[in-house]
Amino acid sequence: MTKGCTCEGATSLPTSYREESAEADHQLYMIRGTLFALHDHLTDREDTNSSAPENAALWALVETAREKVDLCEKQMARMWDARHAEAAQNHR
Numbered sequence: 001m002t003k004g005c006t007c008e009g010a011t012s013l014p015t016s017y018r019e020e021s022a023e024a025d026h027q028l029y030m031i032r033g034t035l036f037a038l039h040d041h042l043t044d045r046e047d048t049n050s051s052a053p054e055n056a057a058l059w060a061l062v063e064t065a066r067e068k069v070d071l072c073e074k075q076m077a078r079m080w081d082a083r084h085a086e087a088a089q090n091h092r
Contacts, residue, residue, distance in 0.1 A: 035065055
């Protein structure tokens with residue numbers, strides 16, 4: 001996760017950027033937590049020999065969601081880096 005920017009000059013970013021980053025980080029954290037809980041639930045289902053085709057479909061869904069969260073985190077990091085670079089350039 002991006003965890004917001006803590007480097008020197010971060011305070012030169014508009015408050016809305018910092019708030020936006022914190023909110024996005026929180027939302028991604030919540031989504032990832034939900035995916036971990038679903039992963040645990042699916043693991044428990046496999047232990048009880050639940051429907052294999054249904055489990056396979058759910059596993060595929062979880063993996064796709066994880067990939068999308070990973071991509072979103074990377075995009076957030078790039079956006080944050082770009083905004084920070086812009087603010088640093090404007091600060092000079």
